[in-house]
Amino acid sequence: MPDTVFRLEGVTFGYDRAVRVLNEIDLDVRRGRITALIGPNGCGKTTVFALLSKIYRPRGGRILFGDRNLAEIPRREYARRVAAVHQYNAVPEDMTVRRLVSMGRTAYHGQTFSRLNEEDCRAVDRALAETHTEAFAERQVKELSGGQMQRVWLALALAQTHEILLLDEITTYLDVYYQYEILDLIRKLNRDCGTTVLMVLHDINQTIRYADDVVLMKDGKILATGGADEVVTGETLRRTYGVNAEIADVRGRKICIFE
Amino acid sequence: MARAVSKRGERIRTVLAFAVTAALLVAFVLLAANIGGIKVSFGQLLRGLFVEYDEDVAIIVQLRFPRIFVAVLGGMAMAASGVITQAVMKSPLADPGIIGISAGSAFVAVLVTAFAPALAYLSPLFSFAGGILAFVIVYALSWKGGLSPVRLILVGIAVDALFTGLSSAFNQMTGNNYSGAASIVESNISLKNWDDVKTLAVYVAIGAVGCVLCARKCNLLALSDRLACSIGVNVASTRLQVSLAAVFLASAATAVVGSIGFLGLIVPHIARLLVGNDHKKLIPYSALLGALFFLVADTVGRWIAYPYEISVDIIMSVVGGPLFIALLLRSQKYA
Incomplete structure (x- = not known):
């Protein structure tokens, strides 16, 4: 089985012809990992999510699912392998x-x-x-x-399906207790069933704690990909969100503190 | 335990709703058969129907029964079409009578009746074309990155006005000479005969098959589009198939009884309160309730100012208008 579940090659998308929401994006999502998609509002995270759940088709470039073009996979067959919230x-x-x-x-x-x-x-x-x-x-x-x-x-x-889950801001309407409960649940599924998870997240600390891979987006482009340690730093947060933040070690755990 | 009981309670309520409505329908069929110049007793009616020839009963069978059956079948078709239209449009306020589908069908039916009366048997097919035309116009104009319920109603009312106006204009230009055409424009079912019943029955039967095939699809369309997409539903093609069934039923009814407003709106709404949102129950129940509503409205129209008659459409408008406003006010979501 290939290690890459989704491969985006030069993917471009816009709701109108004039406005580009995504600009030639390249991205690999790896099997069996929890990948978090983060970035400020309007950066194109939800659009990537919609493209992967086959709601829209890319205007340019292509998306591969395994080694097949996503556009050619029948919706029903796809739904048996990929589920979305x-x-x-x-x-x-x-x-x-x-x-x-x-x-x-x-x-x-x-x-x-x-x-x-x-x-x-x-x-x-x-x-x-x-x-x-x-x-x-x-x-x-x-x-x-x-x-x-x-x-x-x-x-x-x-x-x-338990194979691949796409989750769009699944913690947004929840209080802190339920936020962590549902994320723990997702991590358990990932560990026990090998479920590949791609989730759009807002919370930096949840990203650090739960994601194996992080994709950082801004203005329809991908700024950085990699482990949380490399991608989520004071420097990158300042560049994308325009906030002053510091990643601190507290009792052996990394947390993000905003100034 | 409490849950199990409430589930059983729900089932009992559904069965009760079907049984009571069916019983009322039968009662009203018998009552409607007996309203007018000739009156027969129930026993005489049954004897005249099944045992021996009775002149009074024969007149009733010739004159009143076609009208009753046209009302029953037309009501079924309009109400079922209303439920399905609401599922497709994702708006509980959509109704083929209000958003112009019936008016489009009626216009084409009027043309066919006037110019090619020999094709009366096929007129539901022609009016289907008219219904599709109106549906496409309404759907295309109210789509703006998704269906907006408010736009839908506004565009629908405009399309309805246009086609209703065209039908009336045609009717007046020809001096109301084509009585068949006039009866569609005025939604007058007083002169229907057994041929009309047969025509309607054939098309309603086809529509019923469509409903059976659509019920599950309607349930899937009740989910938001994105959700439906991601559980493997091809939303666009499902919506198209279901729309065809809705327009077909509305057109078949309109070709025979004319355009009836509000029936397809009010009946499904009451049906939802009684049997819930599962289309496997909702569509058949709405059809049953629609038959009852139509027949009651027609019977009231015959009886209230006897010997003069008020058409079903007028009764439905008088009752339906205020109810429609009440629904609008109640659902803040859509107004």
């Missing part, structure tokens, strides 16, 4: 959690008729268990809190 999701509010999570099995069935088979039920049960959402599996989604809902979205993605 988006930032904003709408869903009928009277749907139960279990039914929503079982929507993750869509790619394994035809879209006209189909019943969940045993394998689907196992995958759904496993996803519910892994995300600790079984307790409210029969509840309707409108009864859930933001933290519970975010875990349900993750469960939906896990019911789909």
